[in-house]
Amino acid sequence: MTKSKSIFDPGAGYIVTASHQWSNFNEKVFELFYQPILGTAAFAMFHALRTQLNEKPAISDRHLQSQLLVQLNAGLRTAEEGIQRLEATGMLRTFTQTDQLGDLFVYELQPTLTPAEFINDNLLSILLLEAVGEARFKELGEFANRFALxxxxxxxxxxxxxxxxxxxxxxxxxTHLPTEITTTRKK
Incomplete structure (x- = not known):
């Protein structure tokens, strides 16, 4: 994202959507694996955005970013850092546009990785090890393999x-997919 403009212009609008894989989100994995590396601001930001998730999002059904800041009881810098950490860990994608109603930000929530995928990701596992230490990291590794023989x-x-x-x-x-399938895939 470009740094030319603050994403927390209080007058800008935002809506929250979710990835088509959102049903794979796991709250326990988010708490155990992501929270230690996200920190409190990003963890709170994720949950604040999640409360705004709507099953049928529409561009016209936007909220002001100032409302999000009030909900978080946070300043611009804290909120921006939270967004950046969520984006960096793959938990959020951010899109923007300007239309007749003004600037708009679309925050798309992403599902968690599985514990094994998280441990196998070099960057995330290094951050987790640094955040929780060797003993807790080993426990989380055992949690990731808890159902394996x-x-x-x-x-x-x-x-x-x-x-x-x-x-x-x-x-x-x-080889020649039915029209219903190709139409639904395009959506």
């Missing part, structure tokens, strides 16, 4: 059936 899985032979073993789909429909 571990070393016993090495001797197992996988016999899982693939899609075409279980379902029979007309080849023509695969």
């Amino acid at each position: 571990g070393s016993h899985q090495v001797t197992l032979k996988e016999i899982t059936h693939n899609f075409f073993d279980a379902f029979h789909v007309d080849d023509q429909r695969i």
